[in-house]
Amino acid sequence: MTLNKQKSKDEVIDALHGVASEMHDRMTRGDPPRMTLPVRSKSNISFDKRLGVYKYGKKRTVRDATALGSARQLLRALHITEFVETMITDGKTSTLREMYYISEGWGHGKFSTQNESNNLAEDLEIVTKCLREDFGLRPEEDGARIIGNVTFEERNRKGDWMRINCRDDVGDSGYGVPYNVESEKLSLIEEDVDFVMAIETGGMFDRLVENGFDEEARCALVHLKGQPARSTRRIMRRMSEEWSKPILVFTDCDPWSFRIFASIAYGAIKTAHISEYLATKEATYLGITADDILAYDLPSDELSKQDSNALSAELSDPRFSTVWWQEQIHLMQEIGKKAEQQSLAKYGLDFVTDTYLPEKLSAMGLGY
Numbered sequence: 001m002t003l004n005k006q007k008s009k010d011e012v013i014d015a016l017h018g019v020a021s022e023m024h025d026r027m028t029r030g031d032p033p034r035m036t037l038p039v040r041s042k043s044n045i046s047f048d049k050r051l052g053v054y055k056y057g058k059k060r061t062v063r064d065a066t067a068l069g070s071a072r073q074l075l076r077a078l079h080i081t082e083f084v085e086t087m088i089t090d091g092k093t094s095t096l097r098e099m100y101y102i103s104e105g106w107g108h109g110k111f112s113t114q115n116e117s118n119n120l121a122e123d124l125e126i127v128t129k130c131l132r133e134d135f136g137l138r139p140e141e142d143g144a145r146i147i148g149n150v151t152f153e154e155r156n157r158k159g160d161w162m163r164i165n166c167r168d169d170v171g172d173s174g175y176g177v178p179y180n181v182e183s184e185k186l187s188l189i190e191e192d193v194d195f196v197m198a199i200e201t202g203g204m205f206d207r208l209v210e211n212g213f214d215e216e217a218r219c220a221l222v223h224l225k226g227q228p229a230r231s232t233r234r235i236m237r238r239m240s241e242e243w244s245k246p247i248l249v250f251t252d253c254d255p256w257s258f259r260i261f262a263s264i265a266y267g268a269i270k271t272a273h274i275s276e277y278l279a280t281k282e283a284t285y286l287g288i289t290a291d292d293i294l295a296y297d298l299p300s301d302e303l304s305k306q307d308s309n310a311l312s313a314e315l316s317d318p319r320f321s322t323v324w325w326q327e328q329i330h331l332m333q334e335i336g337k338k339a340e341q342q343s344l345a346k347y348g349l350d351f352v353t354d355t356y357l358p359e360k361l362s363a364m365g366l367g368y
Contacts, residue, residue, distance in 0.1 A: 007130055007134050012130050012135065016081040019128060020078055023078070034062055038059065042313075044056055044059040045057060051276045053276050054279075054318060072108060073120065095138055097114065100114050103117065119270075141229050142225065143176065143231040143235075144176075144232040145176060145225075146174050147170070148221055149165065149214070150167075151166070172206075174209070174221075177235055182234075192218070193220045194366065196222060196248070198283075201340070201342065204341040208221055218368060224251075227263065233279070237278060237280045241280075247264070248284050249284065253338055254338040255310035267279040286364070287360055297346075298344065315330075
C-alpha cells in the first residue's frame, strides 16, 4: 500500500473491478466465489520489526458462497463496490452511516447493523489495497482539534488552497482536522514547536489552551476527542514523520485510555492492516499513570469489574508487553484505582501547567 499518496480514481475503480472479476472468474470455472481475509483479532496481531508497528499475522478466514452468511457478505461487498464506483464517478462522498441506510435498497444485501457496514468497508480496504478515504467513505465523528504554532494548507471544496496557522488563524476551539489529511488535501507547511501533545479529554484540552500552555511550552495541542478518528492518528503520524516532532499522549488513567495510546503508537486491532499508515511508533505515554495516582495523591475511583477485566486482557495484549506497561497495569490492579486527567484540579486550576506537566516533561528531557 502506498502510504503518502492517495490512489487515483482510475486506480481505485480498477481495484474494485478486480474484486468483482475474481468472483466472476471463479463462478465461470464452476467454483463458488470467495474472499480471503486475515483473522481480525488480538490473537492474530504481531509486531513487525521492520515497520515498528503491530500487523495482522498469518491466520486467515475464508468467506465462501457455499455458506449462507458468507454468501450474503459477498453480495454486500459487490453492492459496496458498485456504490463506491458511482460515488467516485459522480465526485461524491458518503458517511458510513449514509451507506448503511442506502443498503435498505439492496434486498438480501441489506446490512443488519452499522458495525456490519463499517467492517465490510475495512475488509474491502484489505482486498483492494485502497484506503477508505480513496473510496470517499467518511466517518460520522469529527477529527481532532489543534492549537499551536503550526501552519497547514488545506484544499477547500472549490479546489483552492487555504493557509491556516493553528494559533493565529483560529479561535479557542482550534483547527478542525478534516477526514482526509493526505497531501492532495492537506500540506504541512511550517512549525515552530518542540513537541506535539495529544490530549484525551476536552476539559483538559481547554484548560491547557486557557492557560496558554501551547505558547509557554512551545508545543502543539491535539484534542483526541476520546478514541481518536483515523484522520487524527494520520495527521499525528505525518507531524512526527515530516517534522520529526515527539508525540506525547496525555490521557486518563484507566484501561480504555491505555487503548487510546496503543491505537496511536502501535495501531488498533481492527485497522492493523494499515498500522504503518496510521500508527506513530515514536509516540510516548505521558500520563496519567498508576504511579501518578500515588505520587500526587490524586482523587480516584474504584475499578469496576469491567475495568478489571479489561486490565487483565491488556496483560496478554502484545501492545502492552513491555516491562513498563506490565508494571503499570499490575500496579493499577494492586491499588484497585483509576483516575481522570482533571483530578489534578485538586491542587488548583493551574497545577497541571505549573507543576504536573513541567515535572513530567523534565523527566522526559523536554523541560522548558
